[in-house]
Amino acid sequence: MKSTSEGKADISYESVGKFEETRFEKIHNKIFKNASEASLIVAREIAQLIVSKQAENKDCILGLATGSSPIKVYEELVRMHKEDGLSFRNVITFNLDEYYPMKKENHHSYHHFMHEHLFNHIDIKPENINIPDGTILIDALKQYCIDYENKIINAGGLDFQLLGIGRTGHVGFNEPGSHINSGTRIITLDYITRVDASSDFNGIENVPKRAITMGVSTILKSKRIVLMAWGQNKADVIKRTVQGDISPEIPATFLQNHDNTTFVLDQSAASELTRFKTPWLVQDCNWTLELKCKAIVWLCLKTNRSILKLTDRDYNNNGMSDLLALEGSAYDLNINMFNVLQHTITGWPGGKPNTDDSNRPERANPAKKRIILFxxxxxxxxxxxxxxxxxxxxxxxxxxxxxxxxxxxxxxxEEALKFAEVCNDFVENDATKIDFQSVIDFLNNKSENQMDSLEVRKLKGLxxxxxxxxxxxxxxxxxxxxxxxxxxxxxxxxxxxxxxxxxxxxxxxxxxxxxxxxxxxxxxxxxxxxxxxxxxxxxxxxxxxxxxxxxxxxxxxxxxxxxxxxxxxxxxxxxxxxxxxxxxxxxxxxxxxxxxxxxxxxxxxxxxxxxxxxxxxxxxxxxxxxxxxxxxxxxxxxxxxxxxx
Structure with missing residues (x-):
């Protein structure tokens, strides 16, 4: 792909399908087999933009995201710097957001994240790195956010904005209710956002309730936007964003107004899009056995009928007339699919001995199997x-x-401390090779962000x-x-x-x-x-x-x-x-x-x-x-x- 200085991508995320396949979709998207493959493509677009700007002797202004989605992109950019000579000397970055309050040295901070995954490994000038400061006093925050906006404007605006998406539909930390004209500001985090972050913070009670974020308007002014989403957990919000109406309840839908946005998805994140979930509604299908099963199960649930009660009209009225024509009649189709599903059921997961296994999911022989359950x-x-x-x-x-x-x-x-105290009361130290008093002392005095000692990890594993x-x-x-x-x-x-x-x-x-x-x-x-x-x-x-x-x-x-x-x-x-x-x-x-x-x-x-x-x-x-x-x-x-x- 090529990126011009105006930010328009000559997209090699080639078209994903015919118009009829994507007619429900309002944002251009490209589906990849997995996140690793997709991340390489995104990293290459960013690299080509940097190089094209260098050729014009211009700065490259990047808006960057945190979270799990962009990690592999950053890994590839680091690799290209170290192995291919990609320089970041002309790059100026602006991060989307930061928790508030949050110290830079806290390993939960996005300042720490960006340096760990990218900035510490490339030749970017420190003065060209801009990340919202989670330590600004609350009384100074309004002016700080105005200054952050002005700094982006004075740099020439964002050439490229990298985004992830939350289950609430937030981009940056623009939670439901955010206005299309919103700028950089402090915001209260949605409960769902805090739940999703709770595993990183060892509990929701430790997740900050507020954050500083670029606004929707700031993001939409970017010349080029790429949003990445991986995994089944993002499938529902991706469907609502790509196929739904524009609404502040799903802030990511505002991206439908941007004329140079691409969503880069893995197959799981795209799985709820109509062309994947129910492809028979938008195109002629190659009716594999699995697709027949998927469609007929969907039809049963939609019509509230069991398989053997489906009629020709049910098929014809729900976009499956070509399957019906292929099979000849609903009766034959229903019987065949009923048998397919019936044959998946077995009370003998290791195979039933001395039986015909031609229609069973597992082999009859050997009758007694060696099995690993990982x-x-x-x-x-x-x-x-x-x-x-x-x-x-x-x-x-x-x-x-x-x-x-x-x-x-x-x-x-707390659980480890309970066990340590019990062990300390009843067990000699040399019998277990764990100094339980040291474990008790460590846990009672453990500070925020402190890694568990080897003794504590040993106890928790035990x-x-x-x-x-x-x-x-x-x-x-x-x-x-x-x-x-x-x-x-x-x-x-x-x-x-x-x-x-x-x-x-x-x-x-x-x-x-x-x-x-x-x-x-x-x-x-x-x-x-x-x-x-x-x-x-x-x-x-x-x-x-x-x-x-x-x-x-x-x-x-x-x-x-x-x-x-x-x-x-x-x-x-x-x-x-x-x-x-x-x-x-x-x-x-x-x-x-x-x-x-x-x-x-x-x-x-x-x-x-x-x-x-x-x-x-x-x-x-x-x-x-x-x-x-x-x-x-x-x-x-x-x-x-x-x-x-």
Missing amino acids: SPHPDDDVISMGGTFSKLIRQGHDIHVVYQTSGNIAVTD IRRRESYAAVRYIGLNESNIHFLDMPFYETGLIKKNPIHADDIAIVKEIIEKIKPHQVFAAGDLADPHGTHEVCLNAIFAAMGALKPESFMKDCWLWLYRGAWHEWEIHEIDMAVPLSPEEVMLKRHAILYHQSQKDRVMFQGNDSREFWVRAEDRNKHTAKLYDDLGLAEYEAIEAFKRFDY
């Missing part, structure tokens, strides 16, 4: 598939649960480990089949984790080689607030990919579970495991053994329910959907998708 955190196993876990044990399979991280960061200081032992003992697994990997990427002592490393992959690869499984279950739910699930899953993908030539891997199937954050949609499910009321209760009690995660969930994301409640509600909701479609009625269902690695 759990990113020490409770994901029981939260997401506790019922299936217990069935596999009862049905005689050799199942090994493998906890990939210690989970120590999710134990509150708490999670012992809770895991108790939970799986309750389900019925022998302790010799429990493994703790303590993957190195996680052990930073901070909420922020390290990138995946070869050592992480090697540890996962070693346990797979040791067990030689016929089945691997892994967390396919990538919506956890800090990305631990994604890193753990990528390590499994890499390890299994490296092992693929091995003979034992030819008989190994990979099943992905969800449940803690989002559940698979019906059309995505390859195996649905029904749970009895007794199994639902068993699963609940197993989850409750993770006592440190009860009542006060540190990283609950945008769902305020405790994990046992969300898991139970989602399992029951899946069962109800199957019932509504006309299939058997169950108390609850755990769902899995097979992945071809």
Whole structure:
């Protein structure tokens, strides 16, 4: 792509589809497979703009964002500086926002974020860095904000503005109710915004209630705007922003008025757009089996009919006449899809011995399978598939649960202090290799932003480990089949984790080689607030990919579970495991053994329910959907998708 000095991009985010596919969309957008691929493209546009400005001997004025969305963009810009010689000597930056009050040295500050991820690694002049100051006295704030606006104007205006988007639809910290003519100002943060930030601050009570932000008007004056959004959590607000009416209740919709804006999205963030959610309403479709299933499930829910009761008129009146013509009649189509969904249901997740398995999700042989259940955190196993876990044990399979991280960061200081005080009363120090009095002293005197000591992290990890032992003992697994990997990427002592490393992959690869499984279950739910699930899953993908030539891997199937954050949609499910009321209760009690995660969930994301409640509600909701479609009625269902690695 090319960027001219006037800021108009000769966009190589090439058109995403024909007009009829995007006719509901009011903002140009480009969809990428993942955030990494998309971030490279955005970084290249910024780099080309910088270079073109250098050629004209002009400054390049960038508006920059914080949060998780732009991190990979900044990583690529740093790489281009170090490896390709990209200079930032002509760059002047203005950040969108900052919490208020907030000291610059606080690791939650956006001043700290920007220097950590970008400014400390490039040759930008310090005097060219502008970030709202969270320490300005309240009486001086109004004039400070006016001066910030004037500084942008005097620099020549923003050539390029990088944006993320919050679940409230905020850009910068322009929360619902912000006016299109608003300028830089102090604002009160929406409760949802504070909830979303709470995991970074170890609790919503620690999240500032106010912030300084550029205004909507300031942003709209930018010559070029790119907004990035990743993940399922952003899908709803992206749909409302791209397809909805302009409204101050969704401040990002004001971007519909800007003639040089592109939304850069991954597939999950774009998933609620009409052309992805219900493509049969906007275009002719290539009717794959999965798309047929998706469409017919949608049609059943829309018409409030079960599959076998759908009529020709239902199909014709809801944009699916071409599918009906292809299949011949609603009767044949309904029967075929009913059978497809019926065949996903099994009470034998490891395969039912001595049966015809041609229409079953798992193989009958070998009758007794070696199984690895990977759990990113020490409770994901029981939260997401506790019922299936217990069935596999009862049905005689050799199942090994493998906890990939210690989970120590999710134990509150208060919980750790309680355990330390108990241990200090009853246990000699040399027996446990933890100096509990030092732990007590540390926690009682811990300051804001202070990293946990090694002793504290060891204790918190031990708490999670012992809770895991108790939970799986309750389900019925022998302790010799429990493994703790303590993957190195996680052990930073901070909420922020390290990138995946070869050592992480090697540890996962070693346990797979040791067990030689016929089945691997892994967390396919990538919506956890800090990305631990994604890193753990990528390590499994890499390890299994490296092992693929091995003979034992030819008989190994990979099943992905969800449940803690989002559940698979019906059309995505390859195996649905029904749970009895007794199994639902068993699963609940197993989850409750993770006592440190009860009542006060540190990283609950945008769902305020405790994990046992969300898991139970989602399992029951899946069962109800199957019932509504006309299939058997169950108390609850755990769902899995097979992945071809």
